[in-house]
Amino acid sequence: MIKNYIKIAWRNIQKNRGYSTINIIGLAIGLACCLLIAIYVQNELSYDKYHVNxxxxxxIVHDYKDVSSTEQHQIWGNGPIGEAIKADFPEIEKVVQFSGQTSILLKQxxxxxxxxxxxxxxSTAFxxxxxxxxxxxPHTALKNAYSVVLTESTAKKYFGDQNPIGKTLEGGLAAGRADAGLYTVTAVMADVPANSHFTFDALLSMSTFRKARPDVFNKEGWDYVDFYTYFLASKDFDPVKFDQKIPEFLKRHLPTNENPNAKxxxxxxxxxxxxxxxxxxxQPGTNGSYQNLYIFSIIGGFILLIACVNFMNLATSRSMERAKEVGVRKTIGASKSNLIFQFMSESLVLVFVSSILAILLVMAFLPFLEAFSGKHLNYSSLKNGTTWAIFLFTTIFTGLLAASYPALILANFKPIAVLKGSYSNSKGGTLLRRVLVVFQFCLSIALIAGTVVVFSQLDQLQHRDLGFQKDQRLVIDYNFDDKVNNNLEAIKSTLAKDKDVLSVTASRTVPGTFFPNAGTEIMSANGTMSQFAPFLYEVDVDFIPNIGLQMAAGRAYSRDFPA
Known part of the structure; x- marks a missing residue:
């Protein structure tokens, strides 16, 4: 019986190719857009879930407060806290600390x-x-000084298909963290999964850092900020009780001052x-946004709803054309349930074909979504069971819902009246179609308006005035090498001799990226000291004119007036 329903449904689809094509393409595009958004959302929600524990x-999130009670919360913090929490809290099983992101020249x-x-x-990382x-x-790979763990792709970059274990890489200066030296490859790990809140290409042993800067790890190093601190807690760990112990912990460990908890x-x-x-x-990496996920989910829902309403509207408007067909079928003995199943099966066949086309569209456009979003969304994203469960439910629900109205209405027609032509569309049916059309147009207008707003915002971000000139500037990263610093003016003079070079300058950071800050105290007129943490930018005398900065007051740096 079911096979017969499907066969009849397929014949009706072939008989009405124009109607079927419009319905299939419209629904397929809606399903494809919804599935692409679902893949993106599922990927965002999967971050860091691959870790066993x-x-x-x-x-640790570090909270800083100045005298004006302005608070700053940052993940980047001090080094001594790692050993201190491990010693004071037995519920902490392992502590791992790592430095801020490092730029280093490696040679092989x-x-x-x-x-x-x-x-x-x-060394506790793994x-x-x-x-x-x-x-x-993994337990000893980062134990000794000048040890390095490479990701698989980084290992191939330096050693090809050779076994890199035990081989060495010549490492340059890691400014403020480690001296130049010969690093021994102690382990190779798989590339960090893309759905991680921070990634890396290589890990250098923290003992290398400790060897160069032991001072920042002792009890006087609480003000030195360059570390991220993570820990593995015991199974019975209670975060609330842990938070209650923090004030006493700080009193025991912070260097003596007037009010240690105030700062x-x-x-x-x-x-x-x-x-x-x-x-x-x-943060050690980039962050996602729940707000964006809500927006994308709403957009996906709107697109799918428009496609479903369009599908239902076409099915409803065509239902009256099949009234005589229903009359004939009822005359030869078809029951109400037979007719309902026929319409349902026809609708489900249309939805099934649309879903296949939607999957093909997703496979075709997934690389474009990956490039646009900057996310690693390959075909493995399609293996997510939750995504497919939602997709399957949506397609079946759409098919049944689209067929429900015409199936129920037509199945209730009296065959004699239908065959005589004395039937008419009900006021309720006409009203339903009008409501569906108006609803569809309202959703479309809202979606178009939202799209215009989003693209306007993107255009504004891409063309806004940054306060400096970024075009026609070439940046050379010399990793703050002492040899370069000591000969900086000579190097600048050599580069400036090139006819294509208009000016040369040097700075500690590339404009528009990381701005370091530092605690500063200034004496006010009444003799009290005011604290604040301004963003500091270390530059040379030629930086301001080179980058095109406009002075709000005063003058730029000058060799004639060094003060």
Whole structure:
């Protein structure tokens, strides 16, 4: 019987090709857009969930307060807190700290690359995080000074298909963190999954950092900011009780001052909130946005709803054309349930064909979505069971809902009246179609208006005045090398001799990226000291005219007036 329903449904689709084509294409586009958005949303919600102990991993969020009671919350903080919390809190099983992102020149033979995505990290890294180690011992790989763990892609970049374990890389100066030296490859790990709140290409041992700067890890180093602190808690860990112990902990460990808790405090944040829910500054990687997910989900729902309403409207408007067909079928013995099943099966066949076309569209446009969003959304994203469950439910629900009205209305027609032509469309049916059309247009207008607003915002961001000139500027990263610093003016003079070079300048940071800040105290007129943390930018005398900055007051730097 079901086979017969499907066969009849397919014949009706072939008989009305124009109607079927419009319905299939319209619904397929709506389903494809909704599925693409669902893949993106599922990817955003999957961050850091691959870690085995994800629910037991926390990180320290540092809270800074100045005399004006302005608070700053940032993930980047001091070094001594790591050993201190491990010693004072037995409920903490493992602590791992790593430095801020490091830029370092690595060389192997004639291959040399300026690695920009590197961290100095503790040897406990693989006890806390579930990164897959392909070669080497994860427990000792970062134990000794001048040890390096490479990701698989980085290892191939330097060593090809050779086994890199035990081989060395010549590392340049890591400014403020480690001296130049010979790093031994102790392990190779799989590339960090893209759905991680921070990624890297290589890990350098934290003991290398400690060897160069032991002062920042002792009890006097609480003011030195350059570390991220994560820890693995025991299974019975209670975050609320832990927070209650923090004030006493700070009194025991902070250097003596008038009011230690007035300037510095900290709280903890679960790993699973790091990507999507954290509002703290100085993250080790990029953050997502729940607001964006809500917006995309609403847009996806609107698109699918428009497609479904269009599908239902076409099915409803065509239903009256099939009244005589229903009359004939009832005359030869078709029951109401037979007719309902026939209309339902025809609708489901249309939806099934639309869903296949939608999947093909998704496979075709997924690379474009990946490029537009900057996310790693390959075909493996289609393996998500939740996404497919939602997709399957949506397609079946759409098919049944679209067929429900014409099936129920036509199945109730009296065959004699229909065959005589003495039937008419009900006021309720006409009203329903009008409501569907108006509703569809309202959704379309809202979606178009939203699209215009979004593109206007993007255009404004791309063309807004940044306050400096970024075009025709070439940046050379010399990693703040002492040799370059000592000969900076000579190097600038050499570069300036090139006919294509208009001016040369030097700065500690590339404009528009990271702005370091530092605690500063200024004496006011009444003799009291005021504290604040301004953003500092270390530049040379030629920086202001080179970058095209406009002075709001005063003058630019001058060699004639060095003060």
């Amino acid at each position: 994800k629910e037991r991993i926390y990180r 033979g004639d291959k040399r690359f300026q690695e920009e995505n590197v961290f100095f990290m503790d 006890d806390v995080f579930s990164w897959k180690v392909l070669a080497g011992d 510095y405090n900290f709280h903890i944040e679960p790993l699973l909130q790091a990507y999507m829910h954290s509002s703290a500054d100085r």
